[in-house]
Amino acid sequence: xxxxxxxxxxxxxxxxxxxxxxxxxxxxxxxxxxxxxxxxxxxxxxxxxxxxxxxxxxxxxxxxxxxxxxxxxxxxxxxxxxxxxxxxxxxxxxxxxxxxxxxxxxxxxxxxxxxxxxxxxxxxxxxxxxxxxxxxxxxxxxxxxxxxxxxxxxxxxxxxxxxxxxxxxxxxxxxxxxxxxxxxxxxxxxxxxxxxxxxxxxxxxxxxxxxxxxxxxxxxxxxxxxxxxxxxxxxxxxxxxxxxxxxxxxxxxxxxxxxxxxxxxxxxxxxxxxxxxxxxxxxxxxxxxxxxxxxxxxxxxxxxxxxxxxxxxxxxxxxxxxxxxxxxxxxxxxxxxxxxxxxxxxxxxxxxxxxxxxxxxxxxxxxxxxxxxxxxxxxxxxxxxxxxxxxxxxxxxxxxxxxxxxxxxxxxxxxxxx
Ligand code: DGY
Numbered sequence: 001x002x003x004x005x006x007x008x009x010x011x012x013x014x015x016x017x018x019x020x021x022x023x024x025x026x027x028x029x030x031x032x033x034x035x036x037x038x039x040x041x042x043x044x045x046x047x048x049x050x051x052x053x054x055x056x057x058x059x060x061x062x063x064x065x066x067x068x069x070x071x072x073x074x075x076x077x078x079x080x081x082x083x084x085x086x087x088x089x090x091x092x093x094x095x096x097x098x099x100x101x102x103x104x105x106x107x108x109x110x111x112x113x114x115x116x117x118x119x120x121x122x123x124x125x126x127x128x129x130x131x132x133x134x135x136x137x138x139x140x141x142x143x144x145x146x147x148x149x150x151x152x153x154x155x156x157x158x159x160x161x162x163x164x165x166x167x168x169x170x171x172x173x174x175x176x177x178x179x180x181x182x183x184x185x186x187x188x189x190x191x192x193x194x195x196x197x198x199x200x201x202x203x204x205x206x207x208x209x210x211x212x213x214x215x216x217x218x219x220x221x222x223x224x225x226x227x228x229x230x231x232x233x234x235x236x237x238x239x240x241x242x243x244x245x246x247x248x249x250x251x252x253x254x255x256x257x258x259x260x261x262x263x264x265x266x267x268x269x270x271x272x273x274x275x276x277x278x279x280x281x282x283x284x285x286x287x288x289x290x291x292x293x294x295x296x297x298x299x300x301x302x303x304x305x306x307x308x309x310x311x312x313x314x315x316x317x318x319x320x321x322x323x324x325x326x327x328x329x330x331x332x333x334x335x336x337x338x339x340x341x342x343x344x345x346x347x348x349x350x351x352x353x354x355x356x357x358x359x360x361x362x363x364x365x366x367x368x369x370x371x372x373x374x375x376x377x378x379x380x381x382x383x384x385x386x387x388x389x390x391x392x393x394x395x396x397x398x399x400x401x402x403x404x405x406x407x408x409x410x411x412x413x414x415x416x417x418x
Contacts, residue, residue, distance in 0.1 A: 003413045006379060010404035010412070013383055014044050017401045018052075021059035022076065026385065026397035029189040031079040035060065035072045035104035036160055037402050040349055043111040044405025046118055047415070053115050054126035057108060061133045063099050067218060068140035070108075070133075071099035072157060083185040084205060090212040101208070101216045102158040105237045106141060107353075109134045113244035116251065124252075131252055134245055135259070141238055142262050144218045147285055149269020150230035151238050154221055155207045159231045161342040162204070163196040164328065165335040166282025166291045170227045171199075173286070176206035194339050194395045230283040232273050233297035236304030237353070239266040243305070270304050278310040294330040295342075296350040302357025315366055324377045325370065326351055327389035338388045339395050345386035348374055348406040355410060375411040383407065 001009070017024040022033040023041040030037070038060045046053035063074040075086045075098040086098040094101065112130060116123035145151050153159040156167045179202050186195050196204070207227055214220040222228075242263045249256035273280045275290035280298045282291045294314055301308050318325040321332070328342045328350070329335045337343045351374045358367035377392050383403040385396030409415055 001379065003375075003379070007408060007412055007414055010044070010383060010407045011048055013399050013404040014041065014401060014408075016399065017041075019076070021055050022074070023056060023401050025402065026400050028081065029186060029385075029397040031082050033060065033063070033074040033076060035070060035074075036107050036349075039108040039111045040402035040405045042108075043114060044401070044408045046111075046115040047408040050115065050119050050122045054123065057112060057115075057130060058126055060108065061130060063095055063097050064133055064137065065095040065099075068136035069095075069103055069144075069218075070106075070137045070140075071095060072102050072104035073100040075099060081185055081188075083183060084208060088205070088208060091216055094216055100157075101211055102153075102155050103137075103141070103145075104158060105160050105234055106137060106241050107237055109138070109241040109245040109248070110237075113248055116248065120251070127248060128252055131245075131248060131254060134248075138238065138242060138245060138259070138262065140218075141234075142265070144222045145234070146265075147228075147230055147269070148272065149235075149265040149267070150273055150283060151234040151266070151269070152228050152230040152285055153234060154211070154225040154227055155204070156200075156227070157204060159229075159234055161231075161233060161295070161297065161328070163200050163340065164282070164295055164297070164342040165293045165333075166231065166295060166297070167227070167229055168291070168335075169284045169287055169289060170229050171203050174203045174206060174226055176202040179206045179209065190396055194345075195341060226286065228285040230269075230273060230285055231297070232270075232280040232282065232295075233300055233350075235266060235270050235273060236280075236297075236300035236306070236357075239263065239270060239304035240357075242266065267305070270301070270306055274308075278308070279314065280306075280308075280311070293333060293335060296326045296328045296347060296354070299326055299354045300350070300357060302361045302363065303353050304357070305360065307361050312363065312366065315370075319369060319373075322346070322389040324373055324387055324389050324392045326354060328386075331389070338390055339393075341386070341396070344389065345395055346377070346389040347386045348378065348403045348411070352406045352410045371411055374406070375413070378403065378407050378411055 025037040042053045042056035091101045246256040246259040381394045384394030385400045
């Protein structure tokens with residue numbers, strides 16, 4: 001297929017997964033509105049329908065809790081094909097619509113800025129309505145997920161990289177006793193070898209049950225959940241999103257001083273996520289230990305505005321090791337598994353975030369190499385959820401919204417941002 005036909009195929013995926021005001025990540029496996037998926041979808045829609053892009057973000061924020069938390073899943077309509085649904089989360093009295101009780105990587109402000117910059121006239125009104133909600137969400141992170149400027153997560157799903165090795169030590173410390181019987185639905189849609197293990201899943205559900213037992217109280221969850229790991233992806237994403245929100249404050253004539261103070265705090269925190277090998281990785285706050293792994297999240301330093309010659313050398317190594325970088329776990333590490341979700345496969349969304357950061361920091365040759373290899377991956381293997389970094393084989397769900405969005409907005413030769 002030539003790139004114009006692929007552009008059309010990508011737009012068709014967004015339209016097919018569109019449920020009116022929001023877009024499913026993919027039909028079947030993920031039948032609701034997911035937080036960061038939706039922000040990527042908005043950026044995809046912005047390439048051909050700017051009003052639909054704003055609607056995606058506006059609908060996402062209809063699920064915001066009064067405390068500022070923006071849930072990772074909004075259960076707009078019942079769907080028995082998904083587990084764990086609203087009855088498991090038990091958040092009925094917490095937010096305006098049924099939702100999960102944890103958040104997800106805050107990429108929305110970054111895409112709001114990019115969508116606004118594309119067409120300020122069309123964006124002024126929806127942005128003005130969204131701005132205080134974005135600030136409230138960032139404030140929630142700074143208050144309840146902040147350890148000296150490192151953003152931590154209280155559940156692997158909150159970080160979006162469900163089974164990354166960054167969480168292993170915290171997961172191993174959990175004995176999921178009493179979790180009870182349940183039926184997974186994800187493995188009915190996708191081959192089990194590409195998904196988290198049963199041991200992981202027991203702990204995911206146990207952590208949900210435990211936070212529910214704490215009444216989803218912010219202070220109690222932040223203090224008492226046994227899972228507390230500072231996350232490079234969350235920290236770098238919020239750092240970048242905060243800068244973008246400050247730029248939007250300027251555009252709207254709003255005060256940016258609180259945002260600037262958060263940016264300074266997160267910049268200091270991000271430096272502490274560097275392990276003694278010079279790589280940014282997860283930091284288990286309960287053990288005071290780094291994971292010592294090189295994941296695709298490690299390469300988000302540039303997105304956060306932190307340069308690193310060492311990470312640039314790691315990126316060149318990933319280019320040498322894989323036809324289709326960046327692997328979610330370094331090839332050759334003991335954790336590497338080419339097909340299993342966040343333990344090896346390449347994710348186009350993370351590639352785009354890495355690429356945007358590389359451009360910001362002036363690493364244009366690497367940004368273009370990454371874009372071109374990501375484009376080749378999609379040209380040869382379609383719009384999958386994730387891919388084997390060595391062979392390019394598609395894995396996980398197919399007809400995936402955020403992968404199609406990344407094609408339209410970044411990887412395609414017709415994309416505006418490169
Ligand atoms: C899932 O259900 O696998 C999701 O990753 C949770 O957000």
